[in-house]
Amino acid sequence: MDLGIKGRRGLVCAASRGLGLGCARALAEAGVDLVINARGKEALMAAAEAIRSDFGVSVTVVAADVTMSEGRAEVLEAAGDVDILVTNAGGPPPGMWHDWQREDFIAALDANMLTPIALMTALVPGMMERGWGRVVNITSQSVKAPIAVLGLSNSARAGLTGYVAGTARQVAGKGVTINNLLPGIHATDRADALDKAAAESQGITLDEARARHVATIPAGRYGTPDEFGAACAFLCSRHAGYIVGQNILLDGGAINVTI
Numbered sequence: 001m002d003l004g005i006k007g008r009r010g011l012v013c014a015a016s017r018g019l020g021l022g023c024a025r026a027l028a029e030a031g032v033d034l035v036i037n038a039r040g041k042e043a044l045m046a047a048a049e050a051i052r053s054d055f056g057v058s059v060t061v062v063a064a065d066v067t068m069s070e071g072r073a074e075v076l077e078a079a080g081d082v083d084i085l086v087t088n089a090g091g092p093p094p095g096m097w098h099d100w101q102r103e104d105f106i107a108a109l110d111a112n113m114l115t116p117i118a119l120m121t122a123l124v125p126g127m128m129e130r131g132w133g134r135v136v137n138i139t140s141q142s143v144k145a146p147i148a149v150l151g152l153s154n155s156a157r158a159g160l161t162g163y164v165a166g167t168a169r170q171v172a173g174k175g176v177t178i179n180n181l182l183p184g185i186h187a188t189d190r191a192d193a194l195d196k197a198a199a200e201s202q203g204i205t206l207d208e209a210r211a212r213h214v215a216t217i218p219a220g221r222y223g224t225p226d227e228f229g230a231a232c233a234f235l236c237s238r239h240a241g242y243i244v245g246q247n248i249l250l251d252g253g254a255i256n257v258t259i
């Protein structure tokens with residue numbers, strides 16, 4: 001399918017690996033010129049070079065922490081008038097509900113709620129003026145069903161979800177859609193880190209922790225960054241203009257709900 005976005009410009013945050021990289025690669029395959037961001041320069045440059053050589057689009061890199069105001073300013077300056085915004089950042093650390101203090105919540109809210117909101121606040125007005133735009137926020141399955149050890153994520157992402165629900169409906173009339181993609185478990189470094197933490201806390205091997213995790217997923221496997229990226233590129237496509245303010249779960253059926 002021609003996604004109808006060849007020649008558009010997109011910003012993908014936290015995109016040197018994992019789900020952000022999956023989204024960047026799928027957008028590049030559709031012909032989108034990119035600005036990509038991550039904290040580590042080396043991995044980011046390598047990701048950009050691979051995208052250029054595989055898909056022939058232009059890729060600008062910004063090595064910066066997008067959750068800090070200076071880093072975000074650098075990212076926004078490079079982004080300019082983008083048509084597509086994919087927000088993403090690392091997820092909060094695991095723990096239990098009694099572990100967290102105010103500062104832990106502030107850090108999680110900054111990274112996973114206030115950063116995507118700041119990026120939308122900066123970039124959506126230009127999209128509205130130009131009459132076309134797409135925003136996809138990478139959130140989590142924890143929005144639909146809480147994950148016990150990820151209370152910081154449960155909280156911060158719920159806040160972002162509420163914001164998007166209200167905002168998406170105020171900008172849709174100008175041709176701008178905002179939606180959230182909710183990853184279930186995908187085979188990335190983040191999933192490895194969570195499996196390692198589970199193995200340690202349960203006194204089992206990493207393989208055993210992973211096998212127990214996979215057993216909770218009807219699809220019988222973890223998702224891949226490529227299939228996550230393909231869903232993102234479709235939401236950013238010309239064809240997705242009537243999908244507004246939705247929370248789309250990509251979890252292999254793990255969350256057992258009817259709708």
Ligand code: NAD
Pocket residue numbers: 013014015016017018019020037038039040064065066067088089090091092138139140141183184185186187188189190191
């Ligand atoms: P990952 O650890 O594989 O990759 C994270 C990427 O983000 C890297 O490119 C890293 O450099 C970049 N990054 C992290 N913090 C950053 C920051 N402050 N500024 C700029 N770049 C930053 O993670 P992932 O699995 O791709 O997860 C992406 C998001 O999706 C996270 O918020 C994670 O919590 C969430 N999520 C992931 C899963 C999963 O199974 N992988 C499930 C649910 C939610």
